[in-house]
Amino acid sequence: MNLNVKFMISDIPTVLSALPVTLELTFASLFFAILLAVLFGVCILKKIPVLKQFVIGLNTFIKGVPLIVQLLFCYYALPYVLRAFDGVLGYTYDPKHPSYFGFAVVAFAFNYGAYMTDVVVSSYRAVDKGQLEAAYSVGMSTFQAMWRIVIPQAVVISLPNLSNYFMWLLKATSLASVVNVFELLATARASTAVNYAILEGYLVAAGIYWAVCILAEQILKRINKKMNRYQKTVSAV
Amino acid sequence: MWRGHELFISSLPVLVEYIPATLFYFLVPTVISLVLGAWICRVRVGKKNALYWLVSLFVSFFRGTPGLVQIYIVFFGLPKIFEPFGININRWDAGIFYVIATCCNFSSFVSEAFRGAYEAIDKDQIEAGYSIGYSRWQCFRHVIAPLTMQIALPNLKNLEIDLLKGTAIAYVIGVVDVMGRADKIIAQHRGYGQIWILLAAAILYFLINVVIELVFNSLTRHYSRHERGIA
């Protein structure tokens, strides 16, 4: 098998230059996904009528539809939404430069938000009810009890699952290449346009993803260990 | 936007025709990966010899890289492996490449699910099996396998649902399933109504997933039937 190894090596820095975009995409999506998950989680935990059923229905649908379909949907639908906001609060819609990155973030945020809602809900429920009672028994208000005792523990319980979803999200960003976002995979493909060494380009991309995933896994393992030093691990879900 | 609704309704029957194709790309990797995954798991819980490290590398690669990249690598790379032997496989249906890539990917995840489940089995159960005289094969058949399935089922359910949703990616290398057909329809209506076509595809995928969930729920009930306490 004749592989253009020389090209592969020279291609590495080119592809690597798109790694920040992939990481930005991952972290931005994660941030908004968590935001949505907490919002949805509160609706479910507080049993808010109508909202709770709506959230559960929405999440069930999102979890049952392929991510690529959701990405394409946002890619086609969001421009219409943005156009509707043209002129509102000084925002001008520029049809020539749509924010493909932003559209992808919206899709990822809702998709992963749906899964993370389950993590939020189950982590909260996994905190021993006695902790809340003890907080009340020393006279803490509900806010104090939640903020100082229950939520910190729920966050630690959610970490293993959160780490898992981070890794999934990191790999899923490669799908954004289908909707015009110039992240790692798209850049790798583009770099082979000159010499048709398509396979070599993808191999370089694979190698970089692999390395990043292994690194991320090690870092997350360390963080998990550190956060769990004071707890016998209680696992949610 | 009533033309949009029209598009939605007219695309549905066209897409429904391709559900069997989607199911094909779901069932074939499922069957192959369950067997391959079980074998990989067996290697990974056994002795740490050369095979163990080779297989572990395989699993690490297919779990540590995105599925889309793997599909492209198999699609462009497999022909190159056969080139020096003078065999041209470029005319193979794109679906075959998809199935090969997906089997490698999926069996890696399945093997991890099995491995986690196997390690979670209460070792007392296995000891009890040997103590009543089970041979290694009998112990596997009557104790280890059913318990592994019971523990792994929730994870397997999620993996299978991901597998089904993953089939939607296959269209990028030219596979024609539900998403592949939807992509063609979108191309025909360039610049209009894409969201309605996508919505039609989305609903079909959702319904197939509902069926899969129901199947797994009954499987879970079957494998946990001994856990039900006194009503």
Add this chain to the structure above:
Amino acid sequence: MAMVELKNIRKKLGGVDILNGVDLSVEEGEVVVILGPSGSGKTTLLRTINFLAPADQGTITIDGLTVDSQKHHHKETLALRRKTGMVFQNYNLFRNKTVLQNITEGLTTVRKIPHEQAVETAMALLKKVNLENRASAYPAQLSGGQQQRVGICRALALNPKVILFDEPTSALDPELVGEVLGAMRAVAKSGITMIVVTHEISFARDVADRVIYMEGGVIVEQGSPKEVIESPKDERTLRFLRSLLNEPMEPANITYK
């Protein structure tokens, strides 16, 4: 005036009457022990006092503050809770805080006491139970007995008018029970009002001022430890004590209803 006064406490749980009209009056400095079989409502009664499990009916009065179970404001409940301390069967120490922080948490967060003062108070209490060298450990690193002693310190730190003990030794390994009972005896000696739900008859006999026997959601009989434990007046009390002390039941003493 009594320190704690409960009037006509009633509560249903899942359709079942757990508390069927309980009246209780506890004087300042009194140590009251409540005995009873499981399902008698004794733990539930304790939890209605600090509104962890509010009663359906009845009033709770602690140190002059009366709160009605049926119409109570969150502020009233908080005020009531700040007059009480509780020691739990499962210790319920804050898992994400150190031993020291567990005790200072209520002081700094709830009472707004400055940090240094809170630490002083906490360390003094830890010294009394011989755990000052474990101040920076986390609960998961302590034995059950140690955790419970910290739990007692946490309750004491807030200077409550009454401390509620919910089966404080039931979750402990037998060899650790003694150290916790010892701490409880010291608390009793210091003159704080205590209401204790427990199975430890020895504690009831030696430390309690009054012993109460509950069954079926009502108080069956109450009196001094000598009265209730050694010569109970009621059939049910006798039967319960016998089962607890593992004495063989004499057929003549049991009337089948």
